Each structure stands twice: as C-alpha cells, then as structure tokens.
Amino acid sequence: MKKLVSIVLCLFILNSGFKLGNTIDTNAKIKAVFIYNFTKYIEWPQSYKEGEFTIGIIGETSLYSELIKMTETKKVANQTLEVKKFETPSAVTKCHILYVCKDKSSDINDIIKKLKNNSTLLVTEDNGLMEKGSGINFIIKDNRQKFELNKGNVEKYKLKVSSNLEALAFTVK
Amino acid sequence: MTKRIYILFISLLFTQVVFGQFIGKDAVSKALFYLQKNELDSSKKYIDEADLDQELITLPKTWYYKSLIYKDLYKLNEKDNKNSPLRLTAVESLKKLTEIDTTKEFIESAQKMMTYLASTFYNDAARSLNPQAYKNAEEYYAKYRELILLSNTGTDLLQQDIKFKLALASMLNQDLEKQAKKDSTKIEEVKGVYKMVLSLDTNNGSANYNIGIIYYNEAVDLINNMDYDMDLEKLNEMQDVCINLFLQSLPYMLKSYDLKYNEEATIKGLENIYHGLNDTEKEEFFKNLEPKN
Numbered sequence: 517m518k519k520l521v522s523i524v525l526c527l528f529i530l531n532s533g534f535k536l537g538n539t540i541d542t543n544a545k546i547k548a549v550f551i552y553n554f555t556k557y558i559e560w561p562q563s564y565k566e567g568e569f570t571i572g573i574i575g576e577t578s579l580y581s582e583l584i585k586m587t588e589t590k591k592v593a594n595q596t597l598e599v600k601k602f603e604t605p606s607a608v609t610k611c612h613i614l615y616v617c618k619d620k621s622s623d624i625n626d627i628i629k630k631l632k633n634n635s636t637l638l639v640t641e642d643n644g645l646m647e648k649g650s651g652i653n654f655i656i657k658d659n660r661q662k663f664e665l666n667k668g669n670v671e672k673y674k675l676k677v678s679s680n681l682e683a684l685a686f687t688v689k
Numbered sequence: 690m691t692k693r694i695y696i697l698f699i700s701l702l703f704t705q706v707v708f709g710q711f712i713g714k715d716a717v718s719k720a721l722f723y724l725q726k727n728e729l730d731s732s733k734k735y736i737d738e739a740d741l742d743q744e745l746i747t748l749p750k751t752w753y754y755k756s757l758i759y760k761d762l763y764k765l766n767e768k769d770n771k772n773s774p775l776r777l778t779a780v781e782s783l784k785k786l787t788e789i790d791t792t793k794e795f796i797e798s799a800q801k802m803m804t805y806l807a808s809t810f811y812n813d814a815a816r817s818l819n820p821q822a823y824k825n826a827e828e829y830y831a832k833y834r835e836l837i838l839l840s841n842t843g844t845d846l847l848q849q850d851i852k853f854k855l856a857l858a859s860m861l862n863q864d865l866e867k868q869a870k871k872d873s874t875k876i877e878e879v880k881g882v883y884k885m886v887l888s889l890d891t892n893n894g895s896a897n898y899n900i901g902i903i904y905y906n907e908a909v910d911l912i913n914n915m916d917y918d919m920d921l922e923k924l925n926e927m928q929d930v931c932i933n934l935f936l937q938s939l940p941y942m943l944k945s946y947d948l949k950y951n952e953e954a955t956i957k958g959l960e961n962i963y964h965g966l967n968d969t970e971k972e973e974f975f976k977n978l979e980p981k982n
Contacts, residue, residue: 541964542908542964542965543965545912545913545915546912546915546924546928548917549919552918553919553920553921553924586917589917590917590918656967659935659936659966659968660925660928660932660967661928661967684921684922684925
C-alpha cells in the first residue's frame with residue numbers, strides 16, 4: 517500500500533511551464549504601451565487627423581503582432597488603428613508613426629529621405645540614431661525600457677510635442 | 690420441585706462459568722478476555738474502565754492493550770474515516786505506553802502498531818493532497834512523522850519530508866495555474882512551500898526550477914494584463930515591479946541550470962528571463978544553448 521501511495525505522490529510532482537511560448541513577448545508589449553502613449557503626447561497636423569491612424573514597421577520584430585493586437589481594442593481619438601509592415605525604405609508609404617527595427621538601423625538615411633514632406637514620428641531602437649534624425653529612440657537603462665526624445669527632429673515633421681512627454685523622456689535633445 | 694432445584698442449579702453453574710473467572714480480575718484482564726474472543730466492543734468497554742483506575746493507568750499493559758483494541762476497532766469500523774477518533778486514541782495510547790514502558794516489554798508489538806498507523810496517516814495525507822483538503826494532508830503527514838519517530842527516534846525522514854513538500858507545492862502550483870486571475874496569497878503560499886523544500890535541500894532541482902518559474906510568470910502576468918492605455922508613469926512603476934520579479938527568478942533558474950535539472954526547459958527559461966531583463970547578450974547565450982531541431 518505504501519508503495520502505491522508513493523507513486524501517487526510522485527505523480528503530483530509536476531513542473532510548471534513558462535508563458536512566453538504561447539502568450540506574449542514581454543518587451544514588445546511594453547513598447548506597444550509606450551507607442552500608444554506617444555499618440556497622446558504628439559499632435560499631428562489637421563490633414564493627419566482623418567482616416568486611419570497608421571503605424572508602420574520596417575524590419576523584423578514581434579512588436580508587429582503586438583501592435584496588431586492593439587488595433588483590435590484601441591483607437592487614436594476617432595481614428596482606427598492600422599499597422600503596416602515594410603520590407604525596404606523604398607516601400608514605405610504615408611504613416612503617422614514609423615518604427616525602425618534594429619536590423620534596419622543602417623537604412624536610416626534612406627528612410628529619412630523617404631519620409632521627407634511627411635508628418636511621421638520616426639521611432640528607432642539603436643544607439644546613435646538620435647543624431648541621424650530619429651525623433652524617439654528606445655534605450656535600455658538598468659534593465660528597463662526608456663526613451664530618448666529629440667524634439668527638434670520630431671518638429672521637423674510638423675509635429676507638436678507635449679511638454680509632458682519631454683518630462684517623461686530619459687533624455688531630451 | 691426437584692425439577693426447579695435442578696434448573697436453579699444449572700443456572701448458577703452457567704453464571705459461575707461465565708462470570709466466575711472475572712472474580713477478582715481487573716478491567717484490563719477483562720478487556721483481554723474479550724479481546725481474545727475478538728469481541729472488540731466489550732473489550733473496549735473494559736479497557737475504558739481501566740482509565741478510571743489509578744493503579745492500572747500506571748501499568749504499560751493497560752496502554753498496550755488499549756492501543757491494540759482501538760487500533761483493531763479502527764481497522765474494523767473507521768478505516769475510511771480520515772478523522773477517526775479510534776485511531777487517534779490508539780496513537781495517544783501508544784505515546785503513553787512509550788512514556789511508561791521503561792523495560793521495553795511491549796516495544797516490538799508497539800512498534801508494529803506504530804508503523805501500521807503511520808502508514809494509514811501517510812495514505813490519508815496522500816489522498817488529501819488536493820486544493821480542498823491539503824491543510825488536512827499536512828496534519829496527517831505530521832502524524833505520520835510523529836509515529837515513525839516514536840517508533841524509532843533515529844529514523845531519517847529528510848527524503849520523505851522533501852517528497853511530501855514537493856508533492857504539496859506541485860499540487861498547489863497546478864491549481865494556481867488553472868486560475869485566470871492569480872491570488873497573490875496563493876502565489877506566496879506555493880513559493881513558501883518550495884522554499885521549505887530548499888531549506889531542507891538547497892540543491893533540489895525541482896524546487897529551484899519551479900520557484901524560478903513562479904517569479905517569472907508573475908512578471909509575465911503583470912505585463913500580459915497591462916492596458917495599452919496605461920500612462921507612462923505607471924508603466925515605469927510596473928517595469929520596476931516586473932524587473933524585480935525577473936531578478937528574483939534568476940538565481941533559482943541559474944541554480945537549476947547548474948544542477949542540470951530539466952535542462953531544456955531551464956535553458957529556455959533563462960533565455961526568457963534575460964529577454965525580460967533586456968539583456969540581449971545573455972539572452973543570446975542561452976538561445977544558442979537550445980537544442981537545434
């Protein structure tokens with residue numbers, strides 16, 4: 517009998533599972549919350565306040581699927597959200613926010629040329645891109661995601677930056 | 690008339706045969722008489738009477754027979770009753786016997802009874818390992834321990850204790866995972882049981898691995914439940930909480946890795962924790978250790 521019970525006990529000793537595989541990329545979710553907040557602190561010109569609010573992504577990132585998920589429940593003012601993925605700088609079309617993945621950082625100059633005459637918030641995630649024209653750049657500080665803000669670069673695209681966003685940025689240039 | 694006298698004589702003779710042998714006998718002897726006849730209820734009646742006798746309660750045989758009678762009654766009537774009063778009385782009697790049986794007259798038989806009763810408590814502990822009755826499981830296991838140590842004070846129960854605590858933690862953890870919204874008190878309770886295992890065996894792979902996962906999953910749940918609308922100040926606070934949870938998870942998972950416990954899952958776990966900590970270099974290190982399919 518005791519042997520049988522020992523087996524019962526052994527059956528109970530199971531290991532728990534990790535959640536990443538079947539749920540979310542934690543970092544992508546945090547970035548998505550940041551990006552949605554940027555829409556509250558940046559003002560686009562009148563002509564951009566109609567139609568869909570477009571977030572473009574260039575490069576490979578799990579942020580894409582996270583943003584798609586966000587479009588199911590969120591709007592920017594009255595504008596419905598849409599997410600577009602671009603393979604190359606030349607494929608980029610009009611969007612309110614363009615997120616440049618790290619693997620596409622070297623294309624920044626071509627991307628900036630493509631965005632000329634648009635009102636696009638350029639968001640990046642690599643060192644040194646603020647100096648090359650990025651408006652907001654994600655950085656890691658003490659294991660946490662933070663962002664740098666280059667107000668001048670943002671305003672070049674006829675966007676207005678709320679002072680509250682400046683207060684929340686890790687650095688402002 | 691002769692017939693009546695004859696009947697009276699026969700009746701007196703019968704009474705003498707049945708009760709005569711009790712003349713001058715104490716309650717324990719009477720209890721033993723019925724015990725030998727397997728009349729346990731009568732036997733119990735007399736052994737309970739012995740409780741009231743100031744002389745009998747000082748004798749080891751009183752407590753030996755009391756434990757034997759109550760143990761047999763438990764086996765017969767209350768084997769499926771996890772809270773059997775008969776079993777508890779048997780245990781208390783055995784404890785009393787151990788205290789006063791200085792000559793160890795009954796030790797061998799008493800040890801067998803203790804082992805038997807201990808096994809019944811162990812079985813009940815195992816059967817009670819469920820979310821509703823686990824507090825009882827802990828009590829039954831404590832009784833099992835007490836009896837095993839009463840039977841042989843030198844018994845090493847360390848491995849048995851670890852096995853029981855792990856089974857308890859595992860059951861609670863499985864139950865927790867079924868809940869959509871986790872109760873933080875329950876989370877702490879599960880962690881507490883795994884930490885008890887680690888206090889017994891710091892190199893226990895399962896406990897290290899599972900505590901690591903619990904901390905990690907707490908952070909993931911918080912992030913998972915974040916609203917996209919959450920303001921940036923709140924988001925920064927949440928990041929602090931989550932990073933702290935990832936950092937708490939880390940030493941346990943690293944220990945699991947050192948112990949080569951559940952290697953594939955541990956490596957995946959470390960990759961995920963470093964991802965949460967935004968430590969790309971270490972994330973890549975563990976990603977490269979993953980088996981290539």
